[in-house]
Amino acid sequence: MKKLLIFLLLSTSAFAQVNRIEPPNWWTGFKNENLQLLVHHPNIGNKTPKISYDGVSIIKVHKAKSPNYLFIDVKIDKSTKPGKFNIIFESEKGKKISQSYELKPKSKPSEDFIGFNSSDAIYLITPDRFANGNEANDVVKSMLETTLDRTHDYKRHGGDIQGITNHVDYIKNLGFTTIWPTPVLTNDMKNASYHGYAMTDFYQVDPRFGTLTDYKNLSEKLQQNGMKLIMDQVANHCGSEHWWMKDLPFSDWVNYQELYEREKKYITSNHRRTSNQDLYASEKDKKEMADGWFVSTMPDLNQRNPFLAKYIIQNSIWWIETLHLGGIRQDTYPYPDKIFMSNWAGEIMSEYSNFNIVGEEWSSNPLLIGYWQKGANNKDGYESNLRSTMDFAMQAIIPQAIKETESWDKGFAKLYDGLANDFHYASPKDIMIFPDNHDMDRIFTQMEENVENTKMALATYLLLPRIPQLYYGTEILMQNTAKPGDHGLIRTDFPGGWKGDKVNAFTSEGLSAEQKDMQSYLTKILNYRKSSKAIHEGTTKHFAPNNGIYTLFRMLNDEIVVLFLNKNESAKVDLSTYKELGFEGKKMKNIVTGEEIIWDKELTLNKKGAYLFTTKLN
Structure with a gap:
């Protein structure tokens, strides 16, 4: 019984999970079939990873300067089915660590991820x-x-x-x-x-x-x-307390890393953002901009x-x-x-x-x-x-x-x-x-x-x-x-x-x-x-300001939206100023108050402020 217990304990230890694997999971069905896994675990760099799962293959294994990292290049064929599998890390002495990993199915096609645009607020x-x-x-x-x-x-x-x-x-x-x-x-x-x-x-x-x-x-x-x-x-x-700052994988993972590791010092960014475009910028200025730390608590x-x-x-x-x-x-x-x-x-x-x-x-x-x-x-x-x-x-x-x-x-x-x-x-x-x-x-x-x-x-x-x-x-x-x-x-x-x-x-x-x-x-x-x-996709037209009034139009098909900005206590706007737009006789509604107007010869703005009108009456 005692021998069996020892065997079980050794087996459990031998197949323990690694401390960290990132990304923690992935998906099938990407255009890009390549995935790189970061593995962090004591002396993991001395082990050889193996994967046995249809459609998944290890292309290359990279050791880091720190022995506690491995970077594994994996290929996931387009035919690969979602599922779980083990990554076995084996040392020369035969000791193994088994890490479970999951490939999930994509919930929807990539083109269905619709990003924010001008229709959004x-x-x-x-x-x-x-x-x-x-x-x-x-x-x-x-x-x-x-x-x-x-x-x-x-x-x-x-x-x-x-x-x-x-x-x-x-x-x-x-x-x-x-x-x-x-x-x-x-x-x-x-x-x-x-x-x-x-x-x-x-x-x-x-x-x-x-x-x-x-x-x-x-x-x-x-x-x-x-x-x-x-x-x-x-x-x-x-952040300076990021988990990898206590065990950086390579000597160039963060900028000015040698100075930081030797003296706990860094060089602050010069914040010269124009050095990205400046035809005359010195290499010194470019380097200090890109490599300098934003602040002392944020390694670059x-x-x-x-x-x-x-x-x-x-x-x-x-x-x-x-x-x-x-x-x-x-x-x-x-x-x-x-x-x-x-x-x-x-x-x-x-x-x-x-x-x-x-x-x-x-x-x-x-x-x-x-x-x-x-x-x-x-x-x-x-x-x-x-x-x-x-x-x-x-x-x-x-x-x-x-x-x-x-x-x-x-x-x-x-x-x-x-x-x-x-x-x-x-x-x-x-x-x-x-x-x-x-x-x-x-x-x-x-x-x-x-x-x-x-x-x-x-x-x-x-x-x-x-x-x-x-x-x-x-x-x-x-x-x-x-x-x-x-x-x-x-x-x-x-x-x-x-x-x-x-x-x-x-x-x-x-x-x-x-x-x-x-x-x-x-x-x-x-x-x-x-x-x-009209606001999402329409054309834009504005007229030069005059006597404290600025006018902006957004237009698409039958929808017209007009913004008047008025700095006067009250003002009468000569609508013939905008005759090139051909709005004569159109009925419009104030978006905020609901008041309706006819775009005719003159518009009275009773007080200072913003006035928003639209041809959409409902």
Whole structure:
């Protein structure tokens, strides 16, 4: 009996699972038949992997500098059937480790993954600050940051994935079609872990946000409501507490790795993003931009290492399939190696032809924004394969134009000239526009808490030939006026997201009259926009501003949408100014108030503000 027990114990030990294999599963039916597995386990590099499964073959095995890694190139034939199999790792002495692996069937063809586009309106959420749907996961004692303090702008507040799922109906009823939460993957950092951008595990949901099942449930509920989920991803860096930082596989896995391992030092990025395009940029400036660490707690990943490059690409594809994503938002887009970023986006879009990715390029220069969009006529021949980028240029121009009052046109020339820059873009309607986000002052603060100016700005953002994104709480005039630029305050808790909140914006209980009015205002415009082909796909025409009035038209077939921005206390608009459009005698309706007008000789605008009219009367 004793001998049998020893034998069983030895057998169990001999066939233990490896510590980590990534991707943790894969799918059959991809165009690309190749898969690279990262295996991490003590001294796994001294073992030989074997697979016996029809249609699956090992092409090549790569050892790393660390003996605790293996990288296995696997081919999955198109004829391979879904199923589970074992990967056997055997040492020269005959000792074995058996790792179970699963190939799942694709849930739908790759071309059926439809990405966000100009027909969508995106609701950006910082999950920790939106709603606490599961108080049981507020604190996880095994993690480095265990403090929950809603009075502290940079501590965790307890919002989670379930909190978003609980309020999908609210977001849908506002008129949004897509949700973009900031990262919810494990961010096991000592401080400010709530924001999620210093990831310490690229395949694991942070348990304080919930589980993978919670994440899947959110995606499923969105799909049931005809909505999409965008995932916020980071290819540029990881968190300093990432599991591999304690055992890096190669000597060039992160940039300036030798300096970091020798002295725990690094070189910070010079943030000279123009070095990506600059014909005269020095090699020193290019290197410090691409290789420098974003901040001290975010080691800069070296995407020129082919194993890391493959890891990041496969990670993105894994999440697309796992969550049935409707898009990816890629953080700090100009900071990684730009050749890699082209390959990354290219491989994703090659597999998912109708998908979409938006890259963050924080620049007010349209030349730089346009450089990163697919189809750009770049002098250096660079092709990004990126369908969408972020329009920080127009984002900044619109508040400036609306607030200015001194010039003859009262500032609207800025808006007129800014939109004229669209000639530079390969596809203006595929660019993402926004009044604010999680890294900048809220639009109500930018507009100096002037409600009418805020409405004018929001109407403009929503009518442009763009993909609009609004930040949670914009609909109730959330602001950070007390501390402009303070990221923690910008990411304020959404009222009603926690038990005991005296104000509940989800039900409008406790909101001021102005807040309720803004909720109603945005709901009417967003819900109109949801079915407006003219706004989604129509032609755009605007007229030079005159005497404090700017006019923008969106047109497709019989649908016409008109935006008047008026800075006067009252004004009479001579409609013959627009006679080239041939609108005489058309009946139109105010999208917000429901008032009907006839497009005749003159239109009276009774007060300052935004006026939206449409020929769609029902």
